Amino acid sequence: MIDRVLxxxxxxxxxxxxxxxxxxxYFAKSPRFIPIEIIRAKLISLFILTIALPILLYYLLKTLGKVKSIYLESTKERIFPLILNVLVILLVLQRIVKPSQFIxxxxxxxxxxxxxxxCLFxxxxxxxxxxxxxxxxxxxMFFIALSIHFNININGTLALMSIITGAVATSRLHLNAHTYKELIIGCFIGLFPQLVLVNYWL
Structure with missing residues (x-):
């Protein structure tokens, strides 16, 4: 049962x-007025680019024999998906979330x-x-920064995120997907860039 939950x-x-x-x-908590049509367009575009497209690219890589499973168990399997993900994010930055609109x-x-x-490096x-x-x-980290930026109380959300973060780490350890070191470094790699970049918009 626990194995299934994790x-x-x-x-x-x-x-x-x-x-x-x-x-x-961000759209749920932003105090500024943003037309619903723009929000809908951005969410649909981001869903296509950050979820649907990577899934399609994964199946393409699997067909080509570049990856064996969705778990990307070896570092070699990770290289092509990560490179493609970098290109997707660059596309998002160029077309979807320009700094003049949503810094x-x-x-x-x-x-x-x-x-x-x-991660690719x-x-x-x-x-x-x-x-x-x-x-x-x-x-x-982005949630924390937004709570300060918009001066809103989201302590409940942050507490929930703490629990989820712990649950995800526990899940990865339980499934023998990662070691403690890999989890800690992953946490640092995810958190630190967001923390540093806060200086440019907070």
Missing amino acids: RSISFIFHPLIMPLLGVVF ELYYFFVGILISTLA LAFFKFKTSIHMIAISGVF
Whole structure:
């Protein structure tokens, strides 16, 4: 039973959904007026680019024999998906979240880009950091920054995010997907770029 729950946590809080979760939270909490049509267009575009497209690219890579499973168990398997993800994020920055429109989201995705590049760099050196922890810790830091930026009380959300972050880490350990070191480094890679980039928009 516990094994099934922890396995489900890894799927529910998959790294692919984390960027969209951050954007949804931003639009939900932003005090400025944003037309619903723009919000809908941005969310649909981001869903296509950050979730649907990576899934299609994964199946393409699997067909080509570049990856064996969705778990990307080896560092070698991670290289092509991470490179493609870098290109997707660059496309998002160029077309979807320009700094003149949504500076908070722009730097959120710049942080995601830096984290992805760091993960790719480590993969080249045969180190397998936790992408789950990179994603969840990056979004967690973004939530904290938004609460300060918009001067809103989201203590309940932050407490829930703490629990989720712990649950994701526990899940990855239980499934023997990562070591403590890989989880800690993943958390740092996800959190640190968002923390540094806060200086440009907070």
